[in-house]
Amino acid sequence: MAILIEDKKKNLSPLTLILVVMSVGVIGLGVYLLFFSPAPVIDLVIPVPLKVTEELVRVEFDPVKVVNSASFRALRPDTSVSSVGSWP
Numbered sequence: 001m002a003i004l005i006e007d008k009k010k011n012l013s014p015l016t017l018i019l020v021v022m023s024v025g026v027i028g029l030g031v032y033l034l035f036f037s038p039a040p041v042i043d044l045v046i047p048v049p050l051k052v053t054e055e056l057v058r059v060e061f062d063p064v065k066v067v068n069s070a071s072f073r074a075l076r077p078d079t080s081v082s083s084v085g086s087w088p
Contacts, residue, residue: 066072
């Protein structure tokens, strides 16, 4: 007399199948976007404060005029000169 043992067939539930397909799709999309998609062109919009800074950079001045001006000569140092090794 022979004893027959049959393996239980594993049925895939629809939820498991959907999750596997979605996981493979997300991983595939990530690989495509990371390695194969073209790099997007970055549009550069210059903010207003940067435009003002650019205008300030273009201003020309004469350092000799600044140093010899009365306002510059009226400035006094805010700190005293310390010697090496001294502590206040």
